Amino acid sequence: MKRLFLILSLILLSSNAVFAEKLPIKIAPAENISTAYDQIELGDYLKFKVVNDVYYNNQIFIKKDTPILVKVDFLSDNGWVSDNAEFDSQHFITKDATGKKIAFESNLSINGFELLKTKGNRFAQFFNYIGSIARGKEIDIKYGIDNPIFTIWMNK
DSSP: OHHHHHHHHHHHHTSHHHHOOEEEEEEEESSOEEOGGGOSOTTOEEEEEEOSOEEETTEEEEOTTOEEEEEOOEEEOOBBTTBOOEEEEEEEEEEOTTSOEEEEEEEEEEEHHHHGGGSSOTTTTHHHHHHHHHBOOOOEEOBTTBOOOEEEEEEO
């Protein structure tokens, strides 16, 4: 029985999933993203872009500015008493440096309150922080003005 357990343990430890390398991919929105006025719905694909070149085995695996589609898997509107809007995603689609389509899963969660940290004038954001106590913040990313960067991980 001990030998069987040892053999099964060795098989599990030597599997590819255990030793898979995780590549960090930094992404930024490539379009306006807002939960105000029901602009985002469950199942939508949002456009992002890769911020930096992604290397694997000392070669460019995904080029900078490559579009990446992010599927909205969970969506929560804002509400009263600091109930901030949020969306989660686990499904991503992009292309590698050779143009081959890649679909992978990772975790990405974007919260309206957390986005306040990425806004421009910090002093002007004081009122947004205070206002979020009564009413939670919407997700409101203006392309070209706001520059939040998110990190997702790809198993390779």
